[in-house]
Amino acid sequence: MVEPDLSLLDRWRAGDSVAGNLLFKRHFASLYRFFEHKIEGEVDDLVQETLLQCVKAGSTFRRQSTFRTYLFAIARHVLFQHWRARARVHATLDFEQTSIAALSTSIGSQLARNADRARLLAALRTLPLDQQLLLELYYWEDLDRDQLAEVFDVEAATIGSRLFRARRTLQDGLESPDRGGEPAPGTPDALDTWARQLAEDRPPEK
Numbered sequence: 001m002v003e004p005d006l007s008l009l010d011r012w013r014a015g016d017s018v019a020g021n022l023l024f025k026r027h028f029a030s031l032y033r034f035f036e037h038k039i040e041g042e043v044d045d046l047v048q049e050t051l052l053q054c055v056k057a058g059s060t061f062r063r064q065s066t067f068r069t070y071l072f073a074i075a076r077h078v079l080f081q082h083w084r085a086r087a088r089v090h091a092t093l094d095f096e097q098t099s100i101a102a103l104s105t106s107i108g109s110q111l112a113r114n115a116d117r118a119r120l121l122a123a124l125r126t127l128p129l130d131q132q133l134l135l136e137l138y139y140w141e142d143l144d145r146d147q148l149a150e151v152f153d154v155e156a157a158t159i160g161s162r163l164f165r166a167r168r169t170l171q172d173g174l175e176s177p178d179r180g181g182e183p184a185p186g187t188p189d190a191l192d193t194w195a196r197q198l199a200e201d202r203p204p205e206k
């Protein structure tokens with residue numbers, strides 16, 4: 001029988017390193033995908049920092065959601081902290097306006113194996129970072145609107161309008177001359193299906 005995440009978390013907080021290692025292996029792939037193509041440097045460092053902050057957070061996790069949703073909420077803050085620490089104007093860095101493409105020119109050189117996936121990643125990089133995270137969690141981690149609302153700390157009703165705006169911005173980006181000007185899937189459902197099919201790339205096993 002597979003031990004639940006929350007049980008492993010409790011054991012890890014009590015000092016059981018074996019439980020911590022099990023949690024790390026269980027969620028490494030998802031966290032790796034979350035940080036991949038969004039930072040300069042080792043992705044593994046931010047994966048480990050996210051899990052360590054889960055342990056340090058203690059009572060802030062009210063257990064009203066799944067551990068996985070809680071994990072992505074912390075990962076989002078870890079990513080923001082990473083870029084604020086490197087930005088000259090970190091106090092005014094707004095991730096609802098600022099994209100990865102604006103923060104870094106080198107990350108775009110990390111190539112995907114699949115041409116369509118490379119095109120999608122290039123378009124996602126130009127979105128405001130919060131929009132990029134929203135779409136990736138929706139497409140590739142299968143978080144529903146209630147779970148996304150917890151990660152982004154907003155009402156569930158707000159997620160619907162944010163998804164609509166993010167999809168529209170992504171579609172415009174996919175059709176831009178910089179990405180060949182090729183037609184993007186014409187409806188939100190078609191765009192969702194196409195993007196989800198490009199989740200096949202996986203990080204190395206740990």
